[in-house]
């Protein structure tokens with residue numbers, strides 16, 4: 001997120017002095033690290049949580065359309081950076097990977113059929129295929145059919161034009177570029193506090209991560225708190241009134257991973273299933289091809305869990321340290337109205353390795369435990385916020401929190417995440433620099449030619465944009 005915002009701002013105002021502070025010894029070791037997230041270019045091509053069924057049995061596609069439009073904005077910006085030579089060979093961070101949904105059981109098959117009918121003519125979902133035929137699905141995903149009960153009804157959709165994104169590589173490439181353009185990168189430096197001075201500037205106090213010795217404080221006109229799970233904590237320290245009432249609910253996770261080249265050769269897709277009843281949307285199981293530094297692996301998960309840490313490398317005290325008088329009520333109210341989620345998480349924590357492996361077998365019936373090992377995923381801190389009716393709600397999306405005067409902003413929450421970093425950071429720019437946006441429009445339009453135009457409402461523009469960015473990013477299937 002910080003690398004994206006820095007790149008946008010450097011493009012808009014090349015003379016601005018940008019300084020980046022990273023507490024760890026290297027960038028992108030938290031959520032953006034390729035092994036800490038699933039690397040799905042989220043465009044709602046296969047994620048069923050974006051297309052819920054309404055009470056009348058019809059499919060609501062509004063969230064899917066929105067996420068897809070947002071992903072197209074990210075693709076446009078990345079394509080611009082490739083065209084201008086700022087990003088090198090696109091396969092260093094993005095690779096074509098078909099996106100599939102796969103469900104079993106009569107009700108789920110019916111749901112998927114309806115979802116396909118609702119999306120197949122939409123300009124943003126062109127090329128979607130549907131099948132209930134074992135031979136066809138086997139051709140799409142060879143591991144998923146052998147060993148399956150013949151009596152089990154199943155269905156799948158497939159869009160060949162999906163993507164796998166290495167957000168760690170992208171973060172490094174963007175930041176290297178920023179540094180070449182004059183930005184400062186300060187690694188191993190922990191931001192400890194942010195104080196608004198009388199002159200309106202923010203004063204940042206910092207310490208080296210190793211040894212905890214103080215770093216010379218700096219002042220800034222504008223601060224982006226792109227600290228992932230620690231954004232809540234730093235925004236609370238800044239004392240801005242807009243953070244009052246916000247809390248965080250951390251969810252940890254695990255993936256199963258295999259690097260067996262025979263299996264990797266047979267599964268060239270990202271296959272998303274349906275979340276278990278009562279489970280949160282981010283725990284939708286999926287069996288994914290991942291391409292990191294040119295090498296393929298398969299990942300299955302995530303298995304959700306609970307840890308009070310706000311970062312993978314955080315402290316077990318993080319959750320407790322985030323409690324303030326102003327967020328106690330929203331946090332308690334959100335907790336009480338999400339007891340199902342709490343039960344689900346504790347169930348996942350208590351589940352035996354054998355019962356967890358069964359979930360993989362539902363996707364890949366002949367899976368052999370010998371091929372798979374566990375890896376710990378990144379931490380997600382879900383947003384808890386005030387609600388006039390329910391007192392407090394748990395939210396699964398992201399939320400930009402900024403001071404009234406636009407001098408500081410931070411990003412809370414996790415999903416749809418890195419795929420939509422560009423539109424999220426554009427929204428942040430519009431919120432924090434409202435009086436400059438008009439003057440920046442020509443450059444914004446150069447970077448993102450469809451800036452401000454909803455693609456869902458213009459089929460021709462959507463088709464042109466998708467084709468153009470697919471060609472530049474070399475992600476044509």
Ligand SMILES: Cc1cc2nc3c(=O)[nH]c(=O)nc-3n(C[C@H](O)[C@H](O)[C@H](O)COP(=O)(O)OP(=O)(O)OC[C@H]3O[C@@H](n4cnc5c(N)ncnc54)[C@H](O)[C@@H]3O)c2cc1C
Pocket residue numbers: 001002021022023024027028029030031032033036037038039040041042167189190191192226227228229230231234253302311377378379380411414415416417418419420
């Ligand atoms: C299990 C899982 C699966 C996911 N799958 C996907 C997916 O398939 N597709 C997708 O698009 N998104 C996915 N996401 C979401 C995506 O990973 C995140 O939205 C994205 O990586 C967040 O980027 P960020 O820069 O905000 O945070 P991070 O990548 O976490 O970076 C925050 C940085 O701030 C640093 N920091 C923290 N505190 C301080 C401090 N006090 N001083 C200095 N530095 C500090 C940290 O060390 C870290 O480097 C997933 C997330 C998880 C956890």
